[in-house]
Amino acid sequence: MAEQTLDRSSPAPAARKAVEAILPLTTAQQGMLFESILAGDRGVHIEQLVCCIEGELDRELFAQAWQGTLDRNAALRTCFVWKDQDRPHQVMLRSVSLPIRFEDWRDLGEADQRRRLEELAADSRRTPFALNKPPLMRLALLRTGDRRHHLVWDHHHLLMDGWCQPLLLEELFTRYRALAAGREVQLPPARPYRDYFTWLRQAQDDESLDRRWRKRLHGFSRPNRIGRPAPQMTSPPEPLYGDVSVELSREESDALRANARTLGQTPAILVQAAWGLLCGRYSGAMDVVAGVTVSGRPVELEGIERTVGLFINTLPLRMTWTASTRLRELLDGLRETNLSMRQLEHTPGAVLRRASEVPWSQPLFESLLVYENYPVSRDLAQRREAELTVGGFEHHGARTHHALTLLINPGEGLGLHLVYDRSRYRDDAGETILRHLRQLLGALAAAGPETAVAELGEVLAAEQIPQVHAPPRRRRGQGSAVPPRSSLEERILSVWQRVLGFEDLGVEDDFFELGGHSLLAAELVDALRRELRLDIPLRLLFAAPTVGQLAREVERLRRTGEDDLLVRPAVVPEPQSADEPFPLTEVQQAYWVGRSSGVELGNVATHSYTEIEIPGLDLQRLADAWNQLIRRHGMLRAVVRPDGLQQIAAEVPEYEVATEDLRDWPAERQQE
Numbered sequence: 001m002a003e004q005t006l007d008r009s010s011p012a013p014a015a016r017k018a019v020e021a022i023l024p025l026t027t028a029q030q031g032m033l034f035e036s037i038l039a040g041d042r043g044v045h046i047e048q049l050v051c052c053i054e055g056e057l058d059r060e061l062f063a064q065a066w067q068g069t070l071d072r073n074a075a076l077r078t079c080f081v082w083k084d085q086d087r088p089h090q091v092m093l094r095s096v097s098l099p100i101r102f103e104d105w106r107d108l109g110e111a112d113q114r115r116r117l118e119e120l121a122a123d124s125r126r127t128p129f130a131l132n133k134p135p136l137m138r139l140a141l142l143r144t145g146d147r148r149h150h151l152v153w154d155h156h157h158l159l160m161d162g163w164c165q166p167l168l169l170e171e172l173f174t175r176y177r178a179l180a181a182g183r184e185v186q187l188p189p190a191r192p193y194r195d196y197f198t199w200l201r202q203a204q205d206d207e208s209l210d211r212r213w214r215k216r217l218h219g220f221s222r223p224n225r226i227g228r229p230a231p232q233m234t235s236p237p238e239p240l241y242g243d244v245s246v247e248l249s250r251e252e253s254d255a256l257r258a259n260a261r262t263l264g265q266t267p268a269i270l271v272q273a274a275w276g277l278l279c280g281r282y283s284g285a286m287d288v289v290a291g292v293t294v295s296g297r298p299v300e301l302e303g304i305e306r307t308v309g310l311f312i313n314t315l316p317l318r319m320t321w322t323a324s325t326r327l328r329e330l331l332d333g334l335r336e337t338n339l340s341m342r343q344l345e346h347t348p349g350a351v352l353r354r355a356s357e358v359p360w361s362q363p364l365f366e367s368l369l370v371y372e373n374y375p376v377s378r379d380l381a382q383r384r385e386a387e388l389t390v391g392g393f394e395h396h397g398a399r400t401h402h403a404l405t406l407l408i409n410p411g412e413g414l415g416l417h418l419v420y421d422r423s424r425y426r427d428d429a430g431e432t433i434l435r436h437l438r439q440l441l442g443a444l445a446a447a448g449p450e451t452a453v454a455e456l457g458e459v460l461a462a463e464q465i466p467q468v469h470a471p472p473r474r475r476r477g478q479g480s481a482v483p484p485r486s487s488l489e490e491r492i493l494s495v496w497q498r499v500l501g502f503e504d505l506g507v508e509d510d511f512f513e514l515g516g517h518s519l520l521a522a523e524l525v526d527a528l529r530r531e532l533r534l535d536i537p538l539r540l541l542f543a544a545p546t547v548g549q550l551a552r553e554v555e556r557l558r559r560t561g562e563d564d565l566l567v568r569p570a571v572v573p574e575p576q577s578a579d580e581p582f583p584l585t586e587v588q589q590a591y592w593v594g595r596s597s598g599v600e601l602g603n604v605a606t607h608s609y610t611e612i613e614i615p616g617l618d619l620q621r622l623a624d625a626w627n628q629l630i631r632r633h634g635m636l637r638a639v640v641r642p643d644g645l646q647q648i649a650a651e652v653p654e655y656e657v658a659t660e661d662l663r664d665w666p667a668e669r670q671q672e
Contacts, residue, residue: 013481019583020074020644022094024198026296027348028313028396033088035401036131036522037542038512044399048125050117052392053149054668059141063100065175065287066139068185069168070098074310075159076168079134082539083632090158090355091132092193101140121152125228125396126239129156130429148669157397161312162372163295164506168308191301199298200346209347213355216318217289221357224290225368226404227429227468236472239421241399244430248414255445256414263449266370271408272334274329274440275369276319278433281457282465291402292317294345306670310592313345315363317350321453329448359582360520361501367404403468414441429466436460439634441574444573479505482548489551495531496547499524578634579666581645588646628657 027034032045038441070076082088087344105113129136136156137568143149160168171187178185234274235411248256260267272292279288296311297304304311317337321330358364398405398419409415416437420430443456481504483491489507497505500514534554544550630636642646662670 003441009040015374018093018095020077020094021194021583023090023092023194025080025088025090026200026310026313027346028081029158029310030088031349031401033082033131036128036158037082038158039386040596042500044128044401045397046125046128046399047155047157047162047397048121048395049119049151049153050392050394050396051057051151051153051390053151053390054641055147057149058386059102061176061179063106064179065172066100067181068175069172070096070135070137072171072187073190073308075164076137076155078159078418079136080131080158082542083132087538092201098135098139099138101138102143103140103474104143105147106143108144109508113569117142117152120641121396123396124152124154127154127522131156131158155339156547158310160308161295161310162370163311164308167306169390173388174638176388177440189303190305190306190308193307194415195301196298196304196307196309196311199301202554203298203346204348208343209351210355212344213347213352216456217316217352217356219357220289220318223358223363224279224285225287225468226279226282226366227425227466228282230467230469232472233468234424238604241419242425242427242430243396243398243417243419243424245417246434247411248416248441250413250440252442252445253412253414258443259445259447263328263331265335266411267335267410267414268373269331269338271414271441272317272338272369273319273330273372274444275367276334277440277453277457278437278460279367280319280321281436281460282468286321286323286454289316289365290319291315291365292341293368293370294341296345314368315341315344316346316350316356317341322515323452323454323617325453326449327444327447327451327453327456330453353523359501360499360523363402364404368400368402370398370405370407372407372409393412395481403471406437423472424469425466429468432464432466436464438613441656482508486551488554491531491548492528492547492554494550495524495527499527505547509546511545579648579650581641581643581647584640584644584646588640592660619657619659623655626657627655 036044050445077093077104078090079093080088080090105116120142124140125139129138136159138154140150140152142152146654165242167183174187175185192619217522257267257272260270263270274292275290276288279290280286291314293312293314296313297307317334319330319334352364353360356364398407398417400419403421403424405419407415407417407419418430420433438455439459448457483495484507493505493507496511497503497507498512499520502514505514511521521538521541525536525541528534528536529551532554536554539602540553541549596650630652637652638646638647
């Protein structure tokens with residue numbers, strides 16, 4: 001069924017009935033999907049949670065609790081389509097089964113169990129999901145004692161953000177307790193994920209956002225190089241990502257929090273400042289841009305904090321200072337920037353790139369900060385319910401396209417987890433970066449408001465700054481660039497050179513191997529449309545990622561008469577299915593939700609006022625004509641069922657045209 005839904009233009013009726021909703025992708029999802037497709041089997045954007053469950057666990061009830069959680073949250077039943085599509089979509093299915101892998105390791109020693117657990121977890125998070133085959137989740141339940149199990153839970157980041165993990169764990173164990181007690185599950189209401197997309201369409205004003213971001217990013221034209229420059233590595237390392245962690249002591253963390261209060265700031269602001277100072281020291285700049293992850297959950301939508309889905313977005317955070325800047329000024333500026341960004345959390349990535357002066361072929365920032373201020377799942381470990389204790393949480397993830405990703409866990413001891421691209425940094429560099437960050441946090445914990453910002457960065461010795469290798473830039477095959485062999489290849493190549501910013505490109509160079517990303521692909525396709533005066537779909541770039549392949553594909557489509565290059569599926573009538581229920585369209589869903597929940601969506605019903613002057617109008621024939629229209633057009637007989645599907649009634653009562661004779665009324669009253 002999933003194959004039918006995703007890989008065919010006209011899925012079978014059974015597949016269509018299984019679809020609950022078809023939605024667009026958020027900005028973050030667009031980037032993640034693109035990067036996941038390009039990464040192939042490297043397991044990019046896979047998030048993993050490992051925990052220990054102590055107590056008498058009923059495996060059957062545990063599996064039922066997981067399945068019930070999947071059934072309630074549509075985002076967990078989502079897959080993604082992009083083949084033969086003008087743009088990718090996410091498809092929520094009505095029913096998806098969630099298998100659980102079970103293994104009994106009680107005959108193994110504790111050391112062997114730990115080794116096997118680490119190996120299984122590592123293999124699992126390196127194993128990619130087939131994004132068109134739900135569920136994009138997998139579970140392994142490993143029995144390590146008579147009253148002890150370990151759970152390994154993987155999911156693709158496309159489904160949800162970190163905020164959702166504790167929500168789902170809370171729901172899971174609430175369900176398990178209810179099942180164990182033989183009572184009905186009681187859960188607080190959660191707003192449907194699709195409500196967010198209705199809000200998003202209304203909230204996005206690209207022109208206004210563009211103006212605001214141009215002002216913020218004006219004058220920043222080159223991403224910060226975070227380290228001493230080094231040539232690219234000769235061969236890509238395996239695995240591609242490395243990570244290192246450190247937890248500040250209770251005394252260090254308390255000192256940082258205490259000084260944050262003294263300075264009138266939050267600890268998060270001080271961590272941002274420390275990272276900015278590190279990037280500035282490493283790059284020799286006093287103008288730094290780093291990415292920050294924002295929650296993206298609009299406060300205007302009541303109940304959205306309990307919705308499962310992906311809301312996060314990544315925005316550029318700019319920090320500037322001079323030799324005379326005082327710490328108070330830097331921190332106050334950061335606080336104001338963070339507050340003002342709350343109104344910009346829904347900014348599309350394309351708007352950011354248009355507003356930026358950084359060339360499209362280069363990233364706007366090389367590092368990402370993720371402050372994990374969630375309704376933390378470790379609270380679950382402090383609860384004993386249904387004779388179970390859950391603890392020992394380990395989280396693995398944050399495999400992104402950024403050179404550095406820093407995750408901050410605001411526990412009693414501030415936790416710092418750095419994920420780094422091993423094609424850019426060697427393993428000892430990760431440890432050095434965290435050691436330097438810890439030094440800067442210590443300096444900030446002791447600094448006063450009038451401390452000179454420039455002096456703080458000098459606590460890091462210049463000779464200890466690690467190397468950062470140039471990003472990989474690979475060419476298909478070996479040797480020099482292959483020159484164009486036709487006028488069409490020459491025109492396409494000129495567009496590639498302009499968009500990618502490289503002069504020495506050849507017609508056999510692969511767009512994605514050269515570092516092409518989702519936003520750059522959209523820019524390239526748009527430029528090709530203007531140059532060739534053809535409506536080239538984005539999907540064609542996936543099928544033909546070199547200039548030569550793209551030129552041959554364009555010529556083939558021209559020969560076959562498909563000049564517009566848009567191949568749309570044929571509409572195949574299915575009279576036998578005419579009276580069967582089917583899903584609402586995206587707009588219909590918005591109207592239906594608006595009517596059922598009181599959301600203000602404007603005029604839902606359409607009213608038309610028309611004057612027709614017809615001498616000798618036969619009212620009976622007018623009524624007959626209306627009823628013939630209703631009998632001929634099925635959608636005039638459509639109704640929305642309580643389950644959210646629409647259905648065309650085979651027969652409806654005769655429609656009566658209401659009439660009123662106004663001839664005896666005064667002209668003024670007739671006008672009224």
